[in-house]
Amino acid sequence: MLPDDVLLGVRGPARYLNGEWNVSRPSADARIRLALCYPDVYQVGMGHLGSLILYHAASLIEGVSVERCYAPWPDAAEELRRLGLPLATLESHTPLRDCDLVGFTLQYELTYPTLLTMLSLGGIPRRSADRQPGAPLVIAGGPGAANPEPLASFIDLFCLGDGEELLADLLRRLLSLRESLGPREGWATRDRETVLRELASLPGVYWPDAYEPRLVGDLVIPQPRSGVPERVSARLVENLDAVPFPTAPPVPWVETIHDRGQIEIARGCTRGCRFCQAGMIYRPVRERSVEILLHQAEELVDNTGYDGLSLVALNCPDYQRIEELIGTLQARLSPRGVSLSLPSLRVDTMSVELAQRLAETRKGGMTFAPEAGSQRLRDIINKNVSEEDLLRAVEAACRAGWLTVKLYFMIGLPTEADEDLHALAELVHQVVRAGCDALGGKQRRLKVNVSVAIFNPKAHTPFQWNGQAPRAEIEAKQELLQSLLQSRYVKLSVHNVGQSCIEAVLARGDRRLGDVLEKAADLGCYLDPWTEWFDAPRWHQAFDGSGRTAEEWASRELDPATPLPWDVIDMGVTRDFLLRERELALSGRPTADCRAGSCHACGNQRRVRGCSGVLPASCGGKSK
Amino acid sequence: MNAPAFWEIFVTYRKVGRLRYLSHLDVARGMERALRRSGLPIRYTKGYNRRMRLHFGQALPVGAEGKAEILGIEMTQPLPPEEIARRMNEQLPPELAVTRAWGLPQGAASPFKALERANYTMVVAASPPVAREDLTEAVTVLLAAKEFLLLCSEGEGKVVDIRPRIYDLAVGGDGDHLELHMTLGHSQDNYLNPDRCLRALEVLMDRSVSLRWTRLVRTALLSRPGER
Numbered sequence A: 001m002l003p004d005d006v007l008l009g010v011r012g013p014a015r016y017l018n019g020e021w022n023v024s025r026p027s028a029d030a031r032i033r034l035a036l037c038y039p040d041v042y043q044v045g046m047g048h049l050g051s052l053i054l055y056h057a058a059s060l061i062e063g064v065s066v067e068r069c070y071a072p073w074p075d076a077a078e079e080l081r082r083l084g085l086p087l088a089t090l091e092s093h094t095p096l097r098d099c100d101l102v103g104f105t106l107q108y109e110l111t112y113p114t115l116l117t118m119l120s121l122g123g124i125p126r127r128s129a130d131r132q133p134g135a136p137l138v139i140a141g142g143p144g145a146a147n148p149e150p151l152a153s154f155i156d157l158f159c160l161g162d163g164e165e166l167l168a169d170l171l172r173r174l175l176s177l178r179e180s181l182g183p184r185e186g187w188a189t190r191d192r193e194t195v196l197r198e199l200a201s202l203p204g205v206y207w208p209d210a211y212e213p214r215l216v217g218d219l220v221i222p223q224p225r226s227g228v229p230e231r232v233s234a235r236l237v238e239n240l241d242a243v244p245f246p247t248a249p250p251v252p253w254v255e256t257i258h259d260r261g262q263i264e265i266a267r268g269c270t271r272g273c274r275f276c277q278a279g280m281i282y283r284p285v286r287e288r289s290v291e292i293l294l295h296q297a298e299e300l301v302d303n304t305g306y307d308g309l310s311l312v313a314l315n316c317p318d319y320q321r322i323e324e325l326i327g328t329l330q331a332r333l334s335p336r337g338v339s340l341s342l343p344s345l346r347v348d349t350m351s352v353e354l355a356q357r358l359a360e361t362r363k364g365g366m367t368f369a370p371e372a373g374s375q376r377l378r379d380i381i382n383k384n385v386s387e388e389d390l391l392r393a394v395e396a397a398c399r400a401g402w403l404t405v406k407l408y409f410m411i412g413l414p415t416e417a418d419e420d421l422h423a424l425a426e427l428v429h430q431v432v433r434a435g436c437d438a439l440g441g442k443q444r445r446l447k448v449n450v451s452v453a454i455f456n457p458k459a460h461t462p463f464q465w466n467g468q469a470p471r472a473e474i475e476a477k478q479e480l481l482q483s484l485l486q487s488r489y490v491k492l493s494v495h496n497v498g499q500s501c502i503e504a505v506l507a508r509g510d511r512r513l514g515d516v517l518e519k520a521a522d523l524g525c526y527l528d529p530w531t532e533w534f535d536a537p538r539w540h541q542a543f544d545g546s547g548r549t550a551e552e553w554a555s556r557e558l559d560p561a562t563p564l565p566w567d568v569i570d571m572g573v574t575r576d577f578l579l580r581e582r583e584l585a586l587s588g589r590p591t592a593d594c595r596a597g598s599c600h601a602c603g604n605q606r607r608v609r610g611c612s613g614v615l616p617a618s619c620g621g622k623s624k
Numbered sequence B: 001m002n003a004p005a006f007w008e009i010f011v012t013y014r015k016v017g018r019l020r021y022l023s024h025l026d027v028a029r030g031m032e033r034a035l036r037r038s039g040l041p042i043r044y045t046k047g048y049n050r051r052m053r054l055h056f057g058q059a060l061p062v063g064a065e066g067k068a069e070i071l072g073i074e075m076t077q078p079l080p081p082e083e084i085a086r087r088m089n090e091q092l093p094p095e096l097a098v099t100r101a102w103g104l105p106q107g108a109a110s111p112f113k114a115l116e117r118a119n120y121t122m123v124v125a126a127s128p129p130v131a132r133e134d135l136t137e138a139v140t141v142l143l144a145a146k147e148f149l150l151l152c153s154e155g156e157g158k159v160v161d162i163r164p165r166i167y168d169l170a171v172g173g174d175g176d177h178l179e180l181h182m183t184l185g186h187s188q189d190n191y192l193n194p195d196r197c198l199r200a201l202e203v204l205m206d207r208s209v210s211l212r213w214t215r216l217v218r219t220a221l222l223s224r225p226g227e228r
């Protein structure tokens, strides 16, 4: 991508090299070139399992060359501009503008300006409306597509829900279109709209240009033009055993944020935390079978040589045969110098026991996420954790030798008052006492790291109508916590208010936000998830002319009686269910995990007949 | 007849082509992964956080090539060196290939201990450009000096006399293409980074000249005379 003398002058040049281990040479006679882009740097993108899954799924389709592209670090981006070089794929150095299909994953709202800048750097007009025949089709998927509207002016097609089968369908359809249209020239002159219409007829594809944005009340709502469905339903992979999984992914030379092998043991969660978008839009739970996982794990280690393996799920301990899986994996992999880890743990002693069996060192610290400080608030957000659960788990962790405990909380939750923050602080102090007691003579080495995020209402959750607490309020809460958590054992870290606010605006934004995003990108907003690059004054400026400040957009309360910009997207859970959950939340009543036996008719019963909250491996479930 | 087998194997490998942009850590991690893929019986450290017992030499800077770097590997069962080289190369790209392997007889000293010097070829870019004669002049002055004190950042502001660590230094290339050929100390207590040597020349030339390398190759590691 960059010439040699430039590579010598930029930070971390090795991330721009092609041809990591397991990457095959791109075939020259591919009929479709797909660029899978991650709107952040290589080290972040390569750690994302979902992207590796899509990369693999696409590579299985003959006639397709699948290539990757990441956001260059600002110094390298600057060099590209200076030299007039286009951003290109790693594998074949094809400029993005010369690919047939350019796909982005939307994992985090703050990456959106980076996405726009990658398009510009790659020589693709940012707005769909400005793309000429022959320009690549730009597609996007991932949790961000649950509210596609802020990006609707830039993305030709959104892919909703589980991506591996959908991407394969899309590529096959495109291949057959190519067949009927002849060589690339024929493709290029072809009416773009015909191609888009054809692809948009696949289940799970949302074509934003086919929906007319109309102002309804205070929101811009997309209204279907003729020939497209009222709502587009997300795809659901019912049987994880039946879909491809990457057991020979590219092995990065440079250290990535998740520098180990990953196997996906389950997808989805039905615990029903009311703030959690993933727990709402990925339902029901799908488990992979132990037999397949054992096989995949060994293949993965054989093919990559990784010294560690992570078991990935929204909630690992909930995997039904977790003990058996871990026991067998450990017996097979430990002699080969491979350690196992479970990144997502519950707040209970069983989780501590699991972690204890896996961890070779106690260095990393034990993480728990009670999310809210008071029982009242935990009932509101449906986080089914009691004070006792937490203290017992902490005690068990310290007994087992951990000296560091990490606690994750959120502030700015609906109905939160100062009492709740006092309760939070009190809970932390109780954790300190429990830790000290359990550690005995070593108590001076106890560390309790408290990380406090800011509540961010997301689309398709029961709190989607709530606004984010205004900046001044959040800052006051952060200060209160600072003062309440003065302790030699406690280290408090709080999230950046500015970044949280932009995230909130985009998470519930409508199509008007496209102008703001474009302006932000023009002003130089880039790699905004990196605190060092996030530039609040620039964002401030980007909102000029949008009629509101960022804070005003973020804190808007929406009316449950009027339509929402993302109503056009059906992620499985229904508006009815979300409204019911909202009512229950406000009256402080929890909802049990439906896997325990009672279905709450969240909406997924529409697509999974006889849904019981979990589709065990290889049973596949019967869909309508 | 069976080939002789060893518990401890040393290999020379190269780091060339596009992989010259790897850092020392990247190379170490990459080698470890290649070895795990190969299925060779590598020895691990004991206790928590087990690591492979591998021994690397002095780091090569990011962007620099190495023609014959040394890596020591401890095994849990003796194997012929040729087999190690073959199985490693099945798991390594050509730009990081093993070029030679040999066994260390039990009780013998590690080849790292015998290392004394390293040869480098460096392509130099100066801004503003400098005349060949000026660079040659600086080299002559440096070689003629009895000592040359340089502030070395890695030793916490330590001042080091680098002169005894320079075994040879000559200007090469032709026309505008300036090269430096260096033989520098490479033992534990007499190591000199080629960048340091370039800094010294910079000091000797003119404060307003900045020298940097656009290509750097460590061409050979040399042992004390009489040792291999």
Ligand code: SF4
Binding pocket: A270, A283, A284, A285, A594, A595, A598, A599, A600, A601, A602, A603, A604, A605, A606, A611, A612, A613, A614
């Ligand atoms: S349909 Fe019922 S059982 Fe299925 S996920 Fe929703 S609440 Fe759970």
